[in-house]
Amino acid sequence: MPRRFIVEADGGSRGNPGPAGYGAVVIDPATGETLAEAAEYIGTATNNVAEYKGLVAGLRAAHALDPQALIQVRMDSKLVVEQMSGRWKIKHPDMRPLAAEAAAVHPAGQVSYEWIPREKNKHADRLANEAMDAGKIGKQWQPGDSRAALATARSGAVRAADAAAEAADSATAAAAPSTPAVGWGTADLGAPATFVLLRHGETALTPEKRFSGSGGTDPELSPAGLRQAEAAAAALAARGTVQAVVSSPLRRCRQTAGTVAARLGLDVRIEDGLRETDFGAWEGLTFAEVRERHPEDLTAWLHSAKAAPTGGGESFAAVARRVAVARDKLIARYAGRTVLVVTHVTPIKTLARLALGAPPESLFKMELSAASLSAVAYYADGNASLRLLNDTSHLR
Incomplete structure (x- = not known):
């Protein structure tokens, strides 16, 4: 038997x-x-x-x-x-x-x-x-570990960090680290995986404020969008911190990413999970046109992350799931490095929201301009730090 x-x-x-x-x-x-x-x-x-x-x-x-x-x-x-x-x-x-x-x-x-x-x-x-x-506390589970023992270890780590902080306070600030700690008492977690988030440049639909997702015409950059991509490339080249470039598969992002990558001498990796929301039947319409044609669906969408646009579009909840998967893949691939992530409004807002632990409705309370820069750092203990949101200084 x-x-x-x-x-x-x-x-x-x-x-x-x-x-x-x-x-x-x-x-x-x-x-x-x-x-x-x-x-x-x-x-x-x-x-x-x-x-x-x-x-x-x-x-x-x-x-x-x-x-x-x-x-x-x-x-x-x-x-x-x-x-x-x-x-x-x-x-x-x-x-x-x-x-x-x-x-x-x-x-x-x-x-x-x-x-x-x-x-x-x-x-x-x-x-x-x-x-x-x-x-x-920065370790892996071992047989014999218990929650009480781990709590004791964490307490010890906090005490050690407090002592180190006191010593640092008494020393000169000239040697302050360039990367702020976010662990609030945990041991040094090393350099984070840092996403520099670049929204693509303008398309013809952008100034008209039309829904433009992954289910529409896949527009290319307008002349203004091309200039914005060049400005972003110049700013990022001056900073000199980007070590890799990843892009949404949609044309406007690939064009923006290609412009920056060419200036930096890097290749572009495509990540499908970074594509924009599929807005279904709303693609190409303005907000006012959607409100006139699909008022009930629009109201539901504005009140629930689980509501999808008319005609088989994606809900924000569905987008958040795939963006989180893409994020985790990139964190693992670029641990300790800085990667430029060229994507769209919803994925960038979603990454910012998840980093903050904010509710889904916060997506409607963020401004994100074309070709703007944002940044999130991801640490080894799972903590995230939103470092920048909607910086457009390079466009002025």
Whole structure:
């Protein structure tokens, strides 16, 4: 008879997306004995990503114990259980590779899935929280870690940082670091991944204030927009800090990015997740025209991030999900470096909103001019610092 294991797994994100971690435990169903534990802080991610990574870790731990075992997975994530059981389609493109990875760990015919309420998944939940606590003090979870021990370690780190701060206060300010600390007492996290966010230059639709997203005509830069791109390129070349250039796939961004990259001697990498919102039937219309033709849909859109424009457009909630995924990919790729991200109004406002932990309605309270510069720094502990918003000084 093959051995039988229970795998309980969980994942969490403090911010969704935010600092995230997972936990998994392998249990002997006959004795209740814990056979293996796994947990890891994974940086900035969503709850769903963390839950899937917890599943993968739990399956790997069980497979390592016995590749022929029968495994019963128990999780409080209805999404993961139903998707891995084949009852729900995996619609989100970012979940598909995680589900495929989980399915490849252990023979599918030897794995079954069961949903359990959260209160019955406390072991894995505790491990996930311990992993996130460990990440908060700049370390990875180790077997034997407990939340109390991690809290003590964090307290020690704070005391050490306080002592260092007192010493720094008594020293001359001439050697002050150029990168401000944002950890409020945590250990040195190293240089952040810094996104310099450049909105593309004007198109013919920009001065007319028409909806121009990813579902319209994909306009090119106007003569004014080309001049704005040149001005941004000159300003960024003078600063000399940009080490890479990434762009939305839409033409107006590729043109803007290409102008800057040529001045800096860099290539342009395309990131599809940075494209503008698809405004559906509103593409090319002014706000007044939309209000006249689709008043109820516009009202709903203005009051809920989950409401989509008429005709199959994207909601701000959907845009935020894909922008967060693109952000996490870029943070991992450009850790400790400064990257120019050339994109659109909604993605830039979304990155600023997420960095601040602001609600979705804050998108309507930010001004973002054509060819303006903004900046966000992302630190290793998952914290973000909004450093600049809507700077147009280079255009004057």
